[in-house]
Amino acid sequence: MTQNEFAAWQEFHNDAPFDDLHRYHRPAALMATSFGGGDFDRVLDFLAPPPEDGFTDADRDLFKAAGLSRQGKRT
Numbered sequence: 001m002t003q004n005e006f007a008a009w010q011e012f013h014n015d016a017p018f019d020d021l022h023r024y025h026r027p028a029a030l031m032a033t034s035f036g037g038g039d040f041d042r043v044l045d046f047l048a049p050p051p052e053d054g055f056t057d058a059d060r061d062l063f064k065a066a067g068l069s070r071q072g073k074r075t
Helices: 003-015 020-036 040-047 057-065
Strands: none
Touching: 003 057, 020 040
């Protein structure tokens, strides 16, 4: 994959995320804090605890598709 193609996929993902965090959990946290008050980040952490290594399944899938490890090295 070329750098330009990777950048295009990165832009696509930013515009139309396809992981559960962006499709379900963030909108749910937004609605919960809009109607019930509270702290958005705390609600989001309750709904979708952050991964220990900082990478979501969608991140890992993108790394794998690009032939990269999580450290940014080619596999």
